[in-house]
Amino acid sequence: MTLLKPNSLAALLLSTAVPALADVTLPALFSDHMVMQADVNAPVWGWADAGEEVTVSLAGHQATARTGADGRWRTNLPPMKSRAEPLTLTVEGKNKLVIQDVLIGEVWLASGQSNMAFQFSRGQYAQAETEAAALPQVRMFTVKAQSTRAPQERCEGAWVVATPETVGAFSAVAWFFGKELHGRLGAPVGMINSSWGGTDIAAWTSEEAQAGVPALKEAMEAWKARAAAFDAAKAEAAHEKRLAAWKEAVRKAKAEGRPAPRGPRKEAHPDVSQNRPANLFNGMISPLIPYALRGAIWYQGEHNCATVEKASLYATQLPLLIQDWRARWDKELAFAWVQLPNFEQTAPRPLVREAMLKS
Numbered sequence: 001m002t003l004l005k006p007n008s009l010a011a012l013l014l015s016t017a018v019p020a021l022a023d024v025t026l027p028a029l030f031s032d033h034m035v036m037q038a039d040v041n042a043p044v045w046g047w048a049d050a051g052e053e054v055t056v057s058l059a060g061h062q063a064t065a066r067t068g069a070d071g072r073w074r075t076n077l078p079p080m081k082s083r084a085e086p087l088t089l090t091v092e093g094k095n096k097l098v099i100q101d102v103l104i105g106e107v108w109l110a111s112g113q114s115n116m117a118f119q120f121s122r123g124q125y126a127q128a129e130t131e132a133a134a135l136p137q138v139r140m141f142t143v144k145a146q147s148t149r150a151p152q153e154r155c156e157g158a159w160v161v162a163t164p165e166t167v168g169a170f171s172a173v174a175w176f177f178g179k180e181l182h183g184r185l186g187a188p189v190g191m192i193n194s195s196w197g198g199t200d201i202a203a204w205t206s207e208e209a210q211a212g213v214p215a216l217k218e219a220m221e222a223w224k225a226r227a228a229a230f231d232a233a234k235a236e237a238a239h240e241k242r243l244a245a246w247k248e249a250v251r252k253a254k255a256e257g258r259p260a261p262r263g264p265r266k267e268a269h270p271d272v273s274q275n276r277p278a279n280l281f282n283g284m285i286s287p288l289i290p291y292a293l294r295g296a297i298w299y300q301g302e303h304n305c306a307t308v309e310k311a312s313l314y315a316t317q318l319p320l321l322i323q324d325w326r327a328r329w330d331k332e333l334a335f336a337w338v339q340l341p342n343f344e345q346t347a348p349r350p351l352v353r354e355a356m357l358k359s
Contacts, residue, residue: 010018024048024093029291032100033139033159034089036191037107037292038082044073045290046091050304055091059083067093080104082187084137101161103137105188106181107293110174111204111285112300114197117337120175121168135169137187138178140170143194147203147274159190171195173299173338192291194284200275200303201317204285207278209324215316220277227270239266244255274302285325295334296325301352302340311348315355322359 026046036042036058044056056063058077065075082105089099110116120133144156160166167175171193178191196203201221202210208263210216229334242264270276304310304317322335339356340349 019162023190024052024091024097025095026052026091026099026158027291028155029154029159029192029288030089030091030099030142031159033102033161033187035105035159036077036080037294038104038187039079040047040292041076041079042292043076043290044072044089044091045072047071048073048093052093054091057090057092059087059104071124081338082106082185084188090340101187103139103188103190105137105190106185107190107291108174108177108181109194109293109296110171110177111194111197111296112298113199113303115302116171116173116193116195116297116299117197118172119168120170120172123172124246129224130164132179133162133164133175135162135179135182137189138162138175138176138182138189140174140191142169142171143192143284143288145196145274146274147196147276147279148283149271149276149279151206151286152280153287155284165275174297177297192288192293194288195299196274196280198274198303199280200277201300201314201321202277203275203280204300205278205317205321205324206286206328207289209320209327210277212217213316213320215313216277219313223270223276227276227279230269232269235267239264256311281324285328287345289328290330293329293333295336298335298337300337301356305340305344305349305352308351311351311355314352315358318328318355318359333350336348 006166024046025048027239029048030044040217044063046054048054048071050069050071052067054065054067054073054075056075059080061077061080063075063077065073067073084103086100087102087104089102091097091099139159139161141157141159146152146155160169162170163174171191173191174191178189182189202216210220246261246264253260274280301314318337326333337356340353342353
């Protein structure tokens with residue numbers, strides 16, 4: 001065996017690493033089983049070496065782009081009619097990416113809190129409903145939860161073809177919407193599920209959109225103050241104290257034959273909270289832009305019913321979110337939402353319901 005000197009070894013590692021850095025890469029949305037929006041210019045984008053030319057091919061159409069100094073490239077495929085026939089998307093620069101089983105049809109974003117995140121498997125549906133999920137032209141991409149202070153370019157997720165075996169992990173609301181749409185139009189449907197239970201509408205709206213609204217200034221400033229005042233050492237000490245008390249409660253419950261109480265949660269830094277304004281827009285909406293969509297469906301609101309003060313802002317926040325997303329996609333996206341059920345007659349819920357009715 002020949003031993004390499006340290007300098008030689010470093011040179012070898014560098015030489016083998018360089019090609020990987022030059023590879024063309026794509027967002028997770030561009031992957032096997034994807035659905036692309038019909039009848040519109042469809043953006044395709046990704047990353048490569050500065051100056052690298054990238055060619056995108058689909059169904060006999062080609063589009064090219066030159067990678068900018070920032071390592072990003074973007075091009076558009078021309079409008080195409082809905083097609084249930086599986087296609088192959090190729091993206092080629094110094095390397096070649098091949099995306100299989102691509103359909104062209106209707107693409108919708110489904111977002112909100114727990115009602116949208118609620119999985120099909122948790123519902124009480126007849127077996128026939130599960131068996132009816134054998135619809136290979138309906139697919140779902142579920143965005144992995146991600147809360148960040150800065151807008152992200154990438155997210156995690158994969159397109160999944162609807163079958164009786166896979167539908168259980170789908171958002172139930174998004175699934176039934178997509179299934180109904182497919183049944184009415186006879187076209188492939190792709191649902192992008194980007195939702196997180198127990199979250200505030202402010203978390204799903206960009207920082208820029210909210211910063212210019214006087215009614216939201218107080219809440220935005222309060223979050224900044226919380227972040228500035230956060231003491232990690234104190235939070236850790238408080239958690240240890242609660243943890244010790246919980247362990248004692250578990251011991252007593254076990255001795256008395258009672259169920260053990262839930263363990264305490266450690267207080268996280270406000271900067272990573274899923275409810276801080278813009279955090280979920282940054283982590284779970286921004287990476288999807290500018291993927292071509294027909295529209296969005298929204299099921300959220302309970303979190304904003306916590307107080308009259310919060311609920312009173314919803315009449316400002318829902319139209320703002322819609323305007324923000326439409327501006328980001330540079331398109332008058334169709335937008336539908338579910339009005340909260342009327343099972344509480346007193347404030348603050350009726351304030352949110354009224355805001356939904358009037359938006």
